[in-house]
Amino acid sequence: MANNETRLIRTVCPAHCGIDACGILAHVKGDRVVKVEPADFPNPKYRRICLRGLSSLEITYHPDRLKYPMKRVGKRGEGKFERISWDEALDTIADKFIDIASQYGWPAIGWTLGGPGAGTTKFGAYLRLASLTQSTRVSAWGYGDSGLPCGSRVLFGTHIPYGLLFGSLFTDPPPPDILVVWGSNPAEAQPLNVMRPIMDAKEKGTLLVVIDPRFTVTASKSDVYLGVKPGTDTALALAMMNVIFQKSLQNDAYILRHTNGPYLVRIDTGKFLRGKDIGAQEENEYVVWDSVSNSPRTRNAAESVPGLSGAYTVEGVECKTALQLLKELTEEYPPERASEITGVSADIISKLAERVGKAKTVTFVTNMGFTRTYHGDISFRAMGTLAAVTGNVTATFKGGHLPAVLNWKPFLHANPDKPSYARLGILQLYDAVISGKPFPVKAVWFSFINFLNQCANSGKIKNEMFPNLDFIVAADLFMTPTARFADILLPAASYLEFSDFIPFPYPYVQLQQKAIEPLYEARSDVDIAAGLAERLGYGEYFQGGEDAFIDIILDSKDSSIEGITREKLKQGPMALNSLPEMEQEFDIPFSTPSGKIELYSENLYEDGQALPVYLEPLEAPVSTAKKKYPLAFIQGHSRFRTHSMFADIDALLEMNPEPVVEINPQDAANRNIGDDDLVTVYNERARTTLKARVTEGVRPGVININQGWWIDQFKEGSVNHLTHDVINPVQEKIYEPNMHMNDVAVEVIRYKEG
């Protein structure tokens, strides 16, 4: 082929924005990608790219890319490395892993992987190796993203509730009457996948409501803005339900059909009354109060009409329906009280509640914002409960595209005859390394994660965790603040240099096609894992590279992806198979203990959280009166970065050169701080110094620093020097503890030297 001919390769920008997964067309001249542009989609609404995707060539061709494997020669963190061969690097890692495993067992090796973004095989490859060696998979959900699943698991029995709450945004139905974007800024964080359909709906008449402590770009598009205090969202949701129940605007038929609201709860134990308590044959079945026979019946008893509210005495045991208990909880939060807690006017709370209660359809959009508070899982439940009692959670299915079901088993459990990996949440890893509990971890592998930069309480990571690790490996594209601490550093391929299967954006799946060979000595994550697997005796599981893994993932035989092949995907995205519209819709079974949306969770009774109770944030001050650290510190997401990716890209730095702390003019004036002044944000954990941006865009009492800036881009400290790593035991019980980046107390002063 002539060298000056331009080839067009359809691939996918899989930057961690994940479900955006923009299809892009790479223009390749010779062995160089000269341009990327948004690729066509069957539905033109999906033709898209963002400013980061447009700048992504700068990642591939960045002069600072790691070019070859290196070993540390200076002190940890000093940044002194020496070039070595791939053979030496992989031999060293294999020897060291075997040595550590012989002393402490294989679980002492921890695979700490970032969010996989939209990729599958790069994540799968390391999991396969973790599974085969029975070492430890460190789950990254607790990296800020497990609060929402914790709440969603309790309420809906599902890990990710987006489909239930706002899946309709992606299937082009009539727009909802009201869209409530709660604690999320899709205009910057998910501009294409989420914000576009939001604006489409607004164009067609939907009322847009935004709830956020910051007046974000999303808020600037709203019809109604509620500037809530961080960590108080539960009180707001409870007050809205208070109004809705007062005015009887709840959807009784929906509550009856899809929630556990009518089930009787024993007041003495806090548990649901069961069939055995009333002498019914179905011993474990839930019990309702039949208003026809005026007696308790198991929930499926024929011809009974369950009472939704009220207190009943059954066999001498005092009982109330779950909905009754919820109503009683909301009675404690009239709008006036919630106004004091949340900082939102009682009038707005009442009016919004009434609008939501009366609307035919309300779509609630949220992501990981307010769930990054200590009780963020409850905030999610409170919002979801509000959606449920008004009948605004999708609970029926009558055809359409199926959700993708992929074949993860060969990665999660590679050898079915043996046990798979051990598992730790990311915050649990801190303890495992520092105090050996619940088991010691002595070596950590970091891939596509900037751990030190992005995880809570960086000082603890640097001073207590890293020194307790015998061995650190990092595979990355750049010398990130984390990579500097590696003992062996491996150059990873950029997205244009390897292939992967991308199961997004719903309802499509795509192929990320390698556009060029990896530059320098970089290797794909699949190749890196394969090189190590061979040395550990598992080479047979890694034959055929990325393509073989893509084929395994596609091979689920599930009807959702039947007929979709790698070969066909080379031509472009393919829609997931769909079921034709059925005449009768059927109820979606929820994977909760009751199979229904659980307004009341008996499993959390002992924790005092059977209902979505409002509990004060751990640190974020709800009143600023004379506290040592009176300001609530939160971390927004910027359009200029995807987490800590793109923080070193010139085209973006030109428009957004350095970190700033956003502070309200009132708070700034009280501290004699002017715009662009150098200030220090501090608490007992650390000091972080950067420029101030005095703006009405954050509520008084709150400061914001957008996350993702690298530690070395601050004058001192960083966002996560200020955050804490306190584990919420209830989240640990439900699923996995979250980091609470938006639940932090600080003070700000003008910067002083020294």
Place this chain on the structure above:
Amino acid sequence: MKKRLGLIIDQERCIGCEACTVACKIENQGAKGWIRVKTLNVAQKDTPEGRFPDLKMHFLPQLCQHCEQPPCAEVCPMEALIKREDGPVTLDKEKCDGCQTCLDACPYDAIIFNSETDKAEKCNLCRHRINQGLEPFCVICCEGQAIYFGDVNDSNSRVAKIIAARETLQLHPVEGTGPGVYYCPPKTPRGL
């Protein structure tokens, strides 16, 4: 009616992301993006006006307005700036001698001086693309799907239909330049 290629920028849909600026720089290799996004009525970009929580924040992408009577072309001594028959005002870099007269003449601040090449630069409505029947690069890269391109004089075109159906504004109409770029202003919040 003769063809008049132009743009509509919908401020209601614009999310101020600056993808247009990045896209333009990549496509045209300009010293700066030839389209730049201003946050209205404030000193610092991406900050709102008003008092918390009663705030507003609107974005205005600014670029060459492809005027009917382009003042820049009138003053250019080298005839480097021309008004094309079909609408775009284009700049021929080969002819530009770097005198910068056009920079002062443009009421929209849309012409940039590239000190490295010693020449003026501006949006040419991606002439290399539209000549091939493609849309300007900023249009296809706009995150908010807020920029529409087409023949504003063709009543069947999407742009003409939007102009007919919605309130549109033009920048500095008093100058009599006859801009070929129309703006749909942001909608007023409806409240509760």
